[in-house]
Amino acid sequence: MHIVALAWMFVVVLMALAEATSTQGTVLGAFFTLLLYGVLPLGLVLYLMGTPLRRRARRAAEARAPADLPPEGSIGLIDALPTATSTAQSHGGGQPAGAAVPPERKEP
Numbered sequence: 001m002h003i004v005a006l007a008w009m010f011v012v013v014l015m016a017l018a019e020a021t022s023t024q025g026t027v028l029g030a031f032f033t034l035l036l037y038g039v040l041p042l043g044l045v046l047y048l049m050g051t052p053l054r055r056r057a058r059r060a061a062e063a064r065a066p067a068d069l070p071p072e073g074s075i076g077l078i079d080a081l082p083t084a085t086s087t088a089q090s091h092g093g094g095q096p097a098g099a100a101v102p103p104e105r106k107e108p
Helices: 002-021 027-049 051-064
Strands: none
Touching: 002 027, 027 051
């Protein structure tokens, strides 16, 4: 698939070069030719063609990670909150002093 992308960019660069060196062409026209015929369509196609690979990699990473731990690189709310030390006084609610207020549950 990469050989097709490389060939397409070669053709687009030649089109932009012909636009820039033409007597009726401009460098601005060559830039837009390169952008609108090359970079944007090729980026979209490569992104869409890479979707199955990204999905497969995400599922493999989820299968490797234990279910009870958050994914790598993510910071959970509990990790971001300061923890209570033994010298901190408890407020009597059963939660550490630095913990956030637990969310209220909706009645079923």
